[in-house]
Amino acid sequence: MPGTATCKSITTRCLVGGCGLFYASAVFAVLYWFIYPSWPVGDTWIKGFGTVNYAVTDKASGKEEEREYRWNTRALLLEDLGDATNDPQRKEMLAKVQAASYDQIVKDPKMMEFVRSVGKGLFGDNCAACHGRGGQGVVGMYPNLTDDDWLWGGGMDQIHETLVQGRRGFMPAFGAVLKPDQLDDVAEYVLTLSGETQPSAASERGQAIFQGQVGGCYYCHGADAKGLQSQGAANLTDKIWAIADVPAQKSVQDKKAAIKNFVAKGVNNTRIMPAWKDRLSPTDIKLIAVYVHQLGGAQ
Amino acid sequence: MRHEHIETNSGLMIVLILLVISIGGLVEIVPLFYINETVEKVDGVRPYTPLEMRGRDIYVREGCYLCHSQQIRPFRDEWLRYGHYSLAAESQYDHPFQWGSKRTGPDLARVGGKYSNQWHVQHLKAPRSVVPQSIMPNYPWLLETELDYSDLASRMGALRATGVPYSLTQQEYDANVSRFGKVVADQLDISQAQDSLMKQAHEKDFDGIPGQITEMEALVAYLQVLGTMVDFTKYDEGYFTTFR
Numbered sequence: 201m202p203g204t205a206t207c208k209s210i211t212t213r214c215l216v217g218g219c220g221l222f223y224a225s226a227v228f229a230v231l232y233w234f235i236y237p238s239w240p241v242g243d244t245w246i247k248g249f250g251t252v253n254y255a256v257t258d259k260a261s262g263k264e265e266e267r268e269y270r271w272n273t274r275a276l277l278l279e280d281l282g283d284a285t286n287d288p289q290r291k292e293m294l295a296k297v298q299a300a301s302y303d304q305i306v307k308d309p310k311m312m313e314f315v316r317s318v319g320k321g322l323f324g325d326n327c328a329a330c331h332g333r334g335g336q337g338v339v340g341m342y343p344n345l346t347d348d349d350w351l352w353g354g355g356m357d358q359i360h361e362t363l364v365q366g367r368r369g370f371m372p373a374f375g376a377v378l379k380p381d382q383l384d385d386v387a388e389y390v391l392t393l394s395g396e397t398q399p400s401a402a403s404e405r406g407q408a409i410f411q412g413q414v415g416g417c418y419y420c421h422g423a424d425a426k427g428l429q430s431q432g433a434a435n436l437t438d439k440i441w442a443i444a445d446v447p448a449q450k451s452v453q454d455k456k457a458a459i460k461n462f463v464a465k466g467v468n469n470t471r472i473m474p475a476w477k478d479r480l481s482p483t484d485i486k487l488i489a490v491y492v493h494q495l496g497g498a499q
Numbered sequence: 500m501r502h503e504h505i506e507t508n509s510g511l512m513i514v515l516i517l518l519v520i521s522i523g524g525l526v527e528i529v530p531l532f533y534i535n536e537t538v539e540k541v542d543g544v545r546p547y548t549p550l551e552m553r554g555r556d557i558y559v560r561e562g563c564y565l566c567h568s569q570q571i572r573p574f575r576d577e578w579l580r581y582g583h584y585s586l587a588a589e590s591q592y593d594h595p596f597q598w599g600s601k602r603t604g605p606d607l608a609r610v611g612g613k614y615s616n617q618w619h620v621q622h623l624k625a626p627r628s629v630v631p632q633s634i635m636p637n638y639p640w641l642l643e644t645e646l647d648y649s650d651l652a653s654r655m656g657a658l659r660a661t662g663v664p665y666s667l668t669q670q671e672y673d674a675n676v677s678r679f680g681k682v683v684a685d686q687l688d689i690s691q692a693q694d695s696l697m698k699q700a701h702e703k704d705f706d707g708i709p710g711q712i713t714e715m716e717a718l719v720a721y722l723q724v725l726g727t728m729v730d731f732t733k734y735d736e737g738y739f740t741t742f743r
Contacts, residue, residue, distance in 0.1 A: 237743070240526070240530030240534060242533075243533055243534055243535045244534060244535065244536070245530065245534060254737075256735065256736045256737045257735070257736070258735055258737075259733075259734065259735035259738075260735075265737075267737055269737070269740055272740060272743035273573045273743065274573050274584070274739055274740040274742075274743050275737075275740040275743075276573070277573040277574065277575065277578065277584070278736060278737070278740065280574075280575045281575055281578065286575070325580055326613070328630075329613075329614060329618065329622070329629060329630055330614065330615075330618050330629065332631075333632075338628070338629065341617070341621065341629075342618075342629075469616075469704060469707070470617050470707060471615075471617070472615040472616070472617065473615070474612055474613065474614065474615060478612075478732070479582065479612070479613065
């Protein structure tokens, strides 16, 4: 038969000409089928002899368990995550941070060094989109985390709480409650609080609205206008402005207008800090809290 | 047939190459349709509400998938950056899926709930106003264009034909009630689609413009639900390895 002759000649040529690789790969393929998941069979597949060892916390008992499981990429990931030879220093420091209290972390220079390096990545991934890479924020939208003014408190516990449960800024809109000239008076008064302008007849009328039942601003901002962190109410007596962009305005008229517009509109559903407790691990939250705390404006 | 004969006859070679490749493809793809463990058994995954579905249409229309993938692979670096790897179950109602492999921007499979609605609106309108180093284009027209939701029935009907359980009959509706609960079943009902779209837009006000339903409203609603349907704290991490 002519076919036999051809086949024989190809085989001969192959073996002589270095076609051994072809046969070696055929043998490798068969071995591969036995070790790794391969051929589908009915409603399942050949799972292979290969195994992966990983540690996992059992949901029912809450205990750490060592498991051996058939080779697959998901088990391989768990093995990789638990592998002690992967960045052992990082794991050691993470365990240390996990066990330490906020006070202990702040006092330990080595842990703080770790927080600054790991925290930078966590902050970049999760926080920088709003608060900026350096935590400088955007006036009117996202609070600056590097200044001394904290709407919800700059203590470690308060930052922690802000991260865990999120925050929802709220201020009623006074546009419908107060008349335009009353809004003018309130804005005039607010400007005197931080020394932008000197008290006048208008600011005194504004003070009466602020401190009285008509405006009731003091409920949240306090009689001394220093704010109330439990309500996220801003301190109005310093020169730091989180929402109305007063420093950017050149004239007193514009400064007043910025405050007036904001008081008329209020805040509803627009200043929301997401809750991170379901997205980040407690240790990550701790790292970010310390990182934010050390950005500059900590209390 | 001599090998030389195939190599010197390109028409024949094309036919044979197609034959060989399609065998490879079929062997890899077809079994996934009848293997029991392809789609993980998890609670919480539901089809998109009419508003989210329209948001998804806009996502596809604007070509977001050209730069953003929606698939977190089971690797350590992706796990650390994006969170839990994606499950097949999470895109079971996606037609077509948005997995992708091109990441000019970040993966969006778990972007839901990560940022506030206001951030999304601002970021889509002018990305560089919140992320100075971003190279994403501006999408200002989303906020200026009213959402067209006059053809929800045919859009949902088309998805229903591909197997998404949007309900047309009382029987399908009842099945959805027992599967997803009444609130979700109402949102998946094609006859109530316009009402539920308006209701969701009114309650959540994703675009920050009360009383107006813009394309931004739908897109943000869609982005905010991505990757949030499965509660991973309910499962032992080893559970997902049993499906592969």
